[in-house]
Amino acid sequence: MKNKSGSFIEWLIPFCFILCAGWLIWHLPAFTLDWVPPDQSQADNLRGLHHRNDVTPGMSGPFGGEADWVDYLALLGLPIFLYIGIRTVRRAPMEFESWRPADRVSVFIGRVTMMMIILLTSVMLYEVLLRYVFEAPTLWANELSLWLAGFVFLCAGLYAMQQRSHIRIFLLYDICPRWMQRLFDTISTVLIVLFAFFLVYGGYGEALDKLWRWETFGTAFDPPIPATLKPTVLIIVSLVAIQAVVNLISDWNAEPVIHTAADDIDQDELEKIRAAVGAEGVGDLDVTRGSIQGNQTERN
Amino acid sequence: MDIGTISLVLMLGLLVLLAIGMPLGLASAILAVLVLFMKFEPDTLFNPLLFGDGILTGRPGSGPLNILAQKIYGLLTDYVLISIPLFIFMAALLERSGIAKEMYSSLNVWLNRTRGGIAIVTSIMAVIMAAMSGIIGGEVVLLGLIALPQMLRLGYNQNLAIGTICASGSLGTMIPPSIVLIIYGLITETSIKALFTAAFVPGFMLASFFIIYIIVRTRLRPEDAPLPDPVPGEAVGREKGMLFGAFLSVLIAGFSTVLFLRALFFTVSGQNAAENGVEDIFWGTPGHVPWFAGLTIIAVLLCLFVFGRERTKTGWAMGKGLVPPIVVIGVVLGSIYGGITGITEAAGMGAFAVLVIAIFRGEASFELVWDSLMRTLKSTGTIIWVTIGAAALAGAYTIAGGPTYVANFILGQDLPTMSILLMMMLILLFMGAFMDWVGIVLLIIPVFLPIVQRLPIEEIGLIGELQPKYVAVWFGVLFCMNMQVSFLSPPFGPAAFYLKSVAPPHISLTDIFKGFLPFICIQLIALSVLLIWPPIVEVLLN
Amino acid sequence: AAAQTTNLRIQTHYAPETVSGQLAQQYIDDIVEMSNGEIQVEMFYSSSVVKSVETFDAAATGILDCDMTGGGYQTGKNPAFQFVADIMGGYDTPYQQLSWLYFGGGREAAAPLYNKYGMELIGWWVYGQESFASSKPIEKVADFKDWKFRSPPGMETKIFEKLGASPIVMDFTEIFTALETGIIDGADASGLANNVGLGLYDIVKFANFPGFHSMPSDHLACNKAVFDAMPAHHQKIMKVGMEALALRTALTFEKKNAEAAALLRTQGVTLSQWAPEELAKFRAAAQATWPEFATTPEAKALVDAHMSYLTQLGLVSN
């Protein structure tokens, strides 16, 4: 691998992506009003809300209407940064070694989520600083953290799915022959897809309504948490189901392995921790935990 | 379908899906769908052609199925949940810095001439780390890397070494902060701060049981813990005591200076001006300023004239590795108990503090942050998605009338209170042998707690009586103690596998589990104390 | 022929052992008995199925049938819900507020709002003015200067910012820790009797009584399709039962709050009664905030309805 994970570009692109996505979400009512305006009463409410929140008030747009030049720029930037992000994301040694295009998407979303964790922590510290030292609490930090965290929790699950790190019990699984394991995996995957189907089947109405009406949190800062997070739940769970199918295909020919509770500690991570504590005299590592990825590396 | 049948099918379904290795969170989620079908449209299960006719599937985009999305959304907007990625982030940074290694050296230097010293140091270090972070895994790995080679090289009994590391290393979720207690508090709507406060005494009790066991065992069987050869020129006896005194004085001088400046800041900015009926800022009133100033001066004088400059310098060099952990504990627990932040923000403060310390130590790099973030992301996804699935299942099962049914069923058996509790403990211990704690807290506790809350309170425990408002808190701590056992219990005690991943190859898993036996007994004793004397959780609460 | 039966799943945010929880239970008992068992209810307390804020949508989408929380949770949907749920700085007593609902044009104004989101408003029950719990005296508007308090989200934060306070939006569950440790000076939780039950005055020793700043009305609202499908006499039983609940609630809390006040005084809790001119200052600040919050036609219509009724009652003079 030429570039290792964590290079400058892997920090930069997710940040640009977040910038575009954040801008777009904040100004989404402009597009709603231009493209699919709701009924008069909701539209008035939405327009009022958008004018209060507009970061670039009064700027004109290329097509008239509410959405302005910067909004369209952000709209353009989003797929561009997504594309660059997917192309430039690098697998870290501690990450699972399945590397299909679909995996790249999940891992890039993971990178974006990592940046959001930084933002989340910063927002929280800023609030503590303002409240404790300057006695001037904000009205937005609490809800902004809540909003960011919602995305972090959801996207982390997609990443965990790609990384095969969701909690499973291998008691019976590991002693079964490989063909039976394949059968089990197929059943699991079908059930995951079914869950996603029923979730969307029962929930799309409310999610779309809230997105369209731009339902907010009903507070002073009033972020559109229901409007954005409800649809995101459906989207991410669907992506998780797709990832489950991708995993099933990717792992179909993998050799059987014995799983342990320590699987989620990677050898590379261990090396780094070892270096940090300057451990000595441990002797050769006994790799009982050998994993699917180990076998795949050998095959490739 | 009646709720009895639904409950039975649900239990069997869960067993089957877990057996075939389906991810726990998603297994719960699809079972939530199954429960909804059994409750609202059982016919469709037998005749899929009916799909689209009943109240469940008749209105696409709406209907009872929407509870899945609603429960997930509801969970995602829970503020306390944010503390989980933050605590994981903090632990990840901590593991990748040299703070632990230096703390070990600084503790070891004072106790290396004591019988069983390294084992005691390991336990003390585990307690300090447990007070910093709220998860397990990393601690066992760190102790396995740092202390295990030392103990084995000195010829310590292998079982003692292994047991000490894993049992003490699991304390992270027993001594606050603890994500086990956070998740418990979250789903039972119990005050997490009350849970933390209540867990201190039982947590330290368990830790002290470990240390007492080590001391007694090594006195009785000195061959289990040989003393290292003395290093020529090393301080011993009284001189070591003097050095420790000097180190302590520096420590006190440093911290009282910080508190002095804090109180001074409040006084100058007028934030602590006395007002009628207003509670004073903790250790931050104008009256505190001279006290802290005096304390600083005394400590400095002690260093200069009693212990002497040279000795102070040596003592400081020997002990200074303890400072960063104390600072981190001060930031996290100090924020929570000193009125600066709630638990969620304290976790963020902790992560920040570790990062700042790493910067001062010259260890911080973008790579360090990057790796820690990646670890945070992975572990967060793993934990939260079990929570997500369980939330969906809990919603579906509640609307089907499940928890009420189970509670009535168990209470209807007319069993003595203590046998109900003992039965619950057995179930928890059994589940703990096979399942991750997140799954247990999410699937079992919503069913167990309502039953416990309906038990006659005067029959809970044998000594003393619990206050009714603390029943949920007590049960939470009890549950947490159960999970301590689950980290060690075969066949899936995670601590064993964490240690295995860093232990020399000749130590097999069987060896490791053998080493756990006495420590599991100690954990069970601690668990019995909680059962017999429930008010132990109220010691700090009142 | 067998009588038509109605099965309802209702969720309330109140715990079954609280005063409000028991009042709700009595309403359920009432409608079951009055309908001779033709109405059957599965009641979910303490928001055990979905979060309180989600109850309305859960009923609207058919997870539940009825929502027995409050309209105040739905202001993010439409700010108009603020003006059917908690008209801050409006009415003084539950009786005035209820008279607006039944005789002052309230029902006519609220019905289309609920219908718009697929729900039918059955009725209201109002437990009266809320009291603060504070670690500092709160006797006058000036005391709000730099007063850090936990505010429920919504219009209240705006009103109190105008009065110089620092409203902090935090989760209800964090109130206790925050009060204990001084992160906040005060909290807006519930009425005096309920606050005693929550243990707030074990932590801090100042309150105001009678309250003035907020008088939330809880509602019973049912899925419109479900309600429309009910036989007419069931509908009537549900609605008239709510009228009984409203009266019973107002009377119960009148007594409970008075008892709580007497108890708190013996326990050394300072209860401040606000002077009329101070109350007027608050009312002015609140009413100046209404138009800012009323950004939809439904909300504007409701504010107008309130204004004219408040004028009639002599609570507003212009």
Ligand code: NA
């Ligand atoms: Na801990």
Ligand code: NA
């Ligand atoms: Na176990």
